[in-house]
Amino acid sequence: MNLEYQLIFFFSALGAFNGFLLSFYFAFKAKKSQVPSNYFLACLLLVLSVRIVKSVFFYFISGLSETFIQIGLSACFLIGPFLYLYLQSQFIAPKKNYRLLHILPYILIITVIGIAFPYWSERLLWTTYFVRVIYLQWLTYIIFSGLVLKPVFKKFFSSSEKFTDKDLWLSSIFFGTTFIWIGYFVGSFTSYIVGALSFSFILYLVILVLIFQRKKTTLFFDEKIRYKNKEINLVVIDEISNKLHLIQDKELFKDANLKLADIALAFKTSPHTLSQYLNDNLGKSFSLFINEYRIEEAKRLLHSNDNYTIEAIGYESGFNSKSTFFTTFKSLVGITPSAYRKQGN
Structure with missing residues (x-):
């Protein structure tokens, strides 16, 4: 593996590893701060990281387990729903049945398809049809998510409404996920690793936003004020x-x-x-x-x-x-x- 490949492998793999760490971090913060929306963000980062890990190992390691490839592709089926639920939860609290409607059916679908048509024996079916359906579903949820953020986008072009730090954070999550989708779509015509590199780039960019905004706002936890470790009397x-x-x-x-x-x-x-x-x-x-x-x-x-x-x-x-x-x-x-x-x- 030459130096160029080593650098590409390093940055794409490191992005996926950091994605897992941030996923656990937001899950921990959700449990500690009682802000359910952070569970959606944690799950979004988790399924994105699973997808990226699959891409990295598929690109650099020959003979990769086809079961691992199937898991990576299946994770894409949940990226869109978790993006949509996270962004929506920043404005209103989705009811439990509504949340399950956007998660359980897809888990059931990918489980049934994975058992009935495993990747190792139906590779052509996966690469020809299933992948197209997965990326179309992901794109559909990106569009729905964009509609949720419509009031935020209006603020950007409005002179009467202020574009807040929270608006910047939510827009970064939305456009970051959209850019990753574009990376994988373009990757089918250029290089398969583009999607993984896109994730790493977006992840580092979002981390920078987090670092620079951290002192000014509790942006990432639904504007929740940090509490002391004691209850109100x-x-x-x-x-x-x-x-x-x-x-x-x-x-x-x-x-x-x-x-x-x-x-x-x-x-x-x-x-x-x-x-x-x-x-x-x-x-x-x-x-x-x-x-x-x-x-x-x-x-x-x-x-x-x-x-x-x-x-x-x-x-x-x-x-x-x-x-x-x-x-x-x-x-x-x-x-x-x-x-x-x-x-x-």
Whole structure:
């Protein structure tokens, strides 16, 4: 193996190894910080790393076990769903049945296909048809994920809405995964190792973003404030619980620019304590907590005020864009605002 091949092997293999480490890291942080969305990120990095390891060994090592090749290709079937679920979970909390709908069927499919048509005996079938279906499914979920981030992309071109560090992080995850898909697609016409190198490049780029942004924000854990290793005492819990009605009574949720610090000020507590209360006692992020109030208000307006357009109701309820309102409403209620209005007529 000449120097050029050694360098390519080193960087692509190191990228996959770091991917596994980051996967375990985010899984550990998810368990410790009680932020479920990090499980999706951990799983996304895990299946990407499995796919990359397969590519690296397939390219550099002859006689690679065909079972290992099958596992690597099958992992691609879960990249798209985990990308979609992670990005969606940053805006709303997907229900358990909804999460399973995007994971279990694919696990069942790849298991049945793997047993009925193993790679070692049906190699032509895999390389001709199954791989195409896998990459088409991956691309489909990339498109769905792009729709989830539509409000974020609008901010980038908007002069009235600020493009936040969290928006930058989510965009990096989305475009990074998209770039890796392009790397594998292009690799079918150029070199098979392009996809693995793309992963390494994107991974190092994201790590750099993490390092430079780390001091300014808790960007990677759903903007969750770091807590001390102790629980809030019961007196404070009761005080906050007794003040929750202020959000409804004073219609604080209608402020589209409402922040955790604003509610904390109204409750006469610290943002740190309020965030810990929401996560530990209600199991919700601040954005989900406030959006539930907004959706309840929107439901009331949809049935009581036919003069308002649906878009106007979204703004009246506290949402800062039509797309965010529609996405959040459908995720929490299960149907679109238009369909909900029709149910009340």
